[in-house]
Amino acid sequence: xxxIAEVARVAGVSKSTAxxxxxxxxxxxxxxxxxxxSAASQVGYVPSASAVSLASGRTKTVGVVLPGVTxxxxxxxxxxxxxxxxxxxxxxVLYDARIGTPGRRRIFxxxxxxxxxDGLIAVGVEPHDxxxxxxxxxxCPVVSVASGGFPDDIAIDDMDVSRRATEHLLGxxxxxxxxxxxxxxxxxxxxxxRLEGYRTAMDAAGLGERVTHVRCDVSVPGGYAAAAxxxxxxxxxxxxxxxxxxxxxxxxxxxxxxxxxxxxHDLSVIGVDDHEYAGMFLLTxxxxxxxxQGSVAVDLLLRRIEAEPGGLVVPAPQPQARLVVRNxxxxxxxxxxx
Amino acid sequence: xxxIAEVARVAGVSKSTAxxxxxxxxxxxxxxxxxxxSAASQVGYVPSASAVSLASGRTKTVGVVLPGVTxxxxxxxxxxxxxxxxxxxxxxVLYDARIGTPGRRRIFxxxxxxxxxDGLIAVGVEPHDxxxxxxxxxxCPVVSVASGGFPDDIAIDDMDVSRRATEHLLGxxxxxxxxxxxxxxxxxxxxxxRLEGYRTAMDAAGLGERVTHVRCDVSVPGGYAAAAxxxxxxxxxxxxxxxxxxxxxxxxxxxxxxxxxxxxHDLSVIGVDDHEYAGMFLLTxxxxxxxxQGSVAVDLLLRRIEAEPGGLVVPAPQPQARLVVRNxxxxxxxxxxx
DNA sequence: CTGAAAGCGCTTACAG
DNA sequence: CTGAAAGCGCTTACAG
Numbered sequence: 208x209x210x211i212a213e214v215a216r217v218a219g220v221s222k223s224t225a226x227x228x229x230x231x232x233x234x235x236x237x238x239x240x241x242x243x244x245s246a247a248s249q250v251g252y253v254p255s256a257s258a259v260s261l262a263s264g265r266t267k268t269v270g271v272v273l274p275g276v277t278x279x280x281x282x283x284x285x286x287x288x289x290x291x292x293x294x295x296x297x298x299x300v301l302y303d304a305r306i307g308t309p310g311r312r313r314i315f316x317x318x319x320x321x322x323x324x325d326g327l328i329a330v331g332v333e334p335h336d337x338x339x340x341x342x343x344x345x346x347c348p349v350v351s352v353a354s355g356g357f358p359d360d361i362a363i364d365d366m367d368v369s370r371r372a373t374e375h376l377l378g379x380x381x382x383x384x385x386x387x388x389x390x391x392x393x394x395x396x397x398x399x400x401r402l403e404g405y406r407t408a409m410d411a412a413g414l415g416e417r418v419t420h421v422r423c424d425v426s427v428p429g430g431y432a433a434a435a436x437x438x439x440x441x442x443x444x445x446x447x448x449x450x451x452x453x454x455x456x457x458x459x460x461x462x463x464x465x466x467x468x469x470x471x472h473d474l475s476v477i478g479v480d481d482h483e484y485a486g487m488f489l490l491t492x493x494x495x496x497x498x499x500q501g502s503v504a505v506d507l508l509l510r511r512i513e514a515e516p517g518g519l520v521v522p523a524p525q526p527q528a529r530l531v532v533r534n535x536x537x538x539x540x541x542x543x544x545x
Numbered sequence: 546x547x548x549i550a551e552v553a554r555v556a557g558v559s560k561s562t563a564x565x566x567x568x569x570x571x572x573x574x575x576x577x578x579x580x581x582x583s584a585a586s587q588v589g590y591v592p593s594a595s596a597v598s599l600a601s602g603r604t605k606t607v608g609v610v611l612p613g614v615t616x617x618x619x620x621x622x623x624x625x626x627x628x629x630x631x632x633x634x635x636x637x638v639l640y641d642a643r644i645g646t647p648g649r650r651r652i653f654x655x656x657x658x659x660x661x662x663d664g665l666i667a668v669g670v671e672p673h674d675x676x677x678x679x680x681x682x683x684x685c686p687v688v689s690v691a692s693g694g695f696p697d698d699i700a701i702d703d704m705d706v707s708r709r710a711t712e713h714l715l716g717x718x719x720x721x722x723x724x725x726x727x728x729x730x731x732x733x734x735x736x737x738x739r740l741e742g743y744r745t746a747m748d749a750a751g752l753g754e755r756v757t758h759v760r761c762d763v764s765v766p767g768g769y770a771a772a773a774x775x776x777x778x779x780x781x782x783x784x785x786x787x788x789x790x791x792x793x794x795x796x797x798x799x800x801x802x803x804x805x806x807x808x809x810h811d812l813s814v815i816g817v818d819d820h821e822y823a824g825m826f827l828l829t830x831x832x833x834x835x836x837x838q839g840s841v842a843v844d845l846l847l848r849r850i851e852a853e854p855g856g857l858v859v860p861a862p863q864p865q866a867r868l869v870v871r872n873x874x875x876x877x878x879x880x881x882x883x
Numbered sequence: 884c885t886g887a888a889a890g891c892g893c894t895t896a897c898a899g
Numbered sequence: 900c901t902g903a904a905a906g907c908g909c910t911t912a913c914a915g
Contacts (some may be wrong), residue, residue: 221902234900254660257598258892261907276614289641293648298661301639305625320591322634350722428825487766559886572884596908599891
């Protein structure tokens with residue numbers, strides 16, 4: 208019990224007036240507003256979410272789809288989203304659409320269509336065509352972060368980022384530079400764009416023939432395993448590694464150290480993200496602010512939700528990556544021209 | 546549009562019958578059921594979540610409160626919960642109640658009371674008294690995982706776990722054993738119980754005077770920083786470290802290696818969890834299955850939700866930790882009796 | 884086995 | 900500024 212009817216009774220007004228007083232819509236005299244407010248807190252009134260949704264057509268909820276919370280970047284974006292949502296008073300329903308799980312399919316086929324939310328944020332989803340269709344079919348605003356395939360995706364320029372990373376190593380004098388990570392399973396578009404940026408820089412430096420992509424899971428253990436393989440072979444050893452993401456870079460550093468290599472003397476490593484552990488490993492990286500991207504996504508989404516259907520919404524400014532030079536990169540020790 | 550009324554019209558039955566046919570309650574002839582089902586798929590019927598909730602009193606949603614998704618353990622539990630929920634067809638609303646954020650307060654004061662979910666799972670929440678009161682005030686079943694303060698908490702025996710970890714080192718001949726981690730900010734009960742287990746084992750070995758607790762954040766960088774401090778001082782250096790969790794243990798190993806120590810020759814380290822990186826660092830640990838704990842929590846919660854109010858529900862079996870010996874622990878090199 | 888009716892707890896034009 | 904009434908889209912006893 209303790210519905211709005213009870214509040215109205217205690218305050219001595221009608222339900223309509225109580226509703227207007229509480230939710231702020233329409234005219235209510237200041238005096239009435241106060242009486243209703245105190246009646247509400249007196250009876251401990253909490254509106255029923257489903258009744259509000261049904262009557263108003265607004266769920267006060269935002270959906271978030273992402274491929275798991277294991278990757279540092281996704282977890283950070285999620286936390287940024289959550290914080291913005293909390294301060295806006297909105298609930299967050301989570302859909303963990305990890306690739307290859309039976310859940311992913313159900314999310315796109317059933318869950319998303321249920322109208323549980325007023326808007327959806329896709330993080331790192333990289334949907335295939337059928338999935339994108341499903342998302343476009345739901346009748347509510349959608350905003351995406353770091354997800355290939357969506358219009359107006361909020362994301363750093365992935366090609367630029369690894370181009371700059373590669374140029375950083377080239378500028379230090381490296382020639383044997385390898386690109387590490389991604390390409391296991393379906394290659395995501397973020398991965399391909401980063402690979403492309405590396406390739407572009409190598410080509411521009413006349414090193415197109417040296418282009419090498421070693422695939423691995425985008426994770427610390429993934430980078431570790433792949434790097435352990437590569438670095439074990441002395442003759443093929445690169446002097447520099449451009450990693451698809453910091454997790455991979457960190458894995459590579461751990462592997463290198465285990466093999467007795469000294470970073471950056473024997474090997475330079477550069478990543479993308481500015482992961483929580485980057486400082487610990489003195490990792491040079493192209494830093495991005497993941498949490499901020501979550502907040503920006505929420506801002507944009509809320510504006511889209513408020514906007515008249517068909518109304519224009521100023522897009523969010525794109526996030527920028529900046530080079531943070533620490534101590535995992537230096538001129539190569541072997542300066543012999545290869 | 547395309548509500549159940551439309552489905553009923555197409556199938557040539559009443560809304561009541563359509564509803565029964567679709568949601569399975571009550572008697573419907575097989576033939577009618579089929580007609581309704583095909584009408585539903587023909588018009589692309591998706592029930593409105595809020596209408597269903599309002600009419601039935603069931604939201605088909607479970608709430609999850611946890612202190613962030615950064616800690617490996619919490620992220621794993623969350624993924625376990627999500628998967629079980631997806632296969633049960635339930636939505637998950639997430640509340641990130643990171644300690645010290647303004648959001649945490651609002652979650653306990655407002656969000657939890659809104660009746661958005663049929664049941665709540667608290668993960669690692671460690672509520673203080675006021676928070677616990679709030680949770681008890683919401684009128685729905687609550688299940689907790691690794692959260693001090695809740696009745697019937699699903700958790701490994703934290704005292705036992707670090708007692709066994711300590712005994713493992715004692716059994717190898719270590720005497721200078723230190724407990725690393727926790728105790729920054731409000732010490733959680735998980736942390737204190739693990740510390741207590743260490744203390745118990747040390748006392749039993751007659752080493753009560755050697756008991757040492759070095760506090761640090763429960764994170765890899767936290768363990769790294771604290772261990773770098775400790776290990777820098779040669780004279781006070783322990784031969785063994787019992788870490789409050791694997792993150793801390795891994796941080797300590799990284800710090801030790803950076804200082805030129807060889808694990809386990811110069812230092813033994815043991816953790817709790819079996820973190821994703823444990824294999825990479827050859828970490829000896831007391832392993833627990835975090836994802837499974839998430840599923841178990843969902844099972845228990847769903848049974849509580851189904852149960853008659855006041856009805857009994859068989860509790861879930863408690864998870865067990867098992868010692869996984871890798872290569873971060875060995876007999877101490879200095880065998881000189883201290 | 885099926886249908887008419889009431890009701891879940893709000894919000895929102897519409898009169899006044 | 901306020902109230903009576905309809906309605907959001909379902910489910911659920913209750914009759915039949």
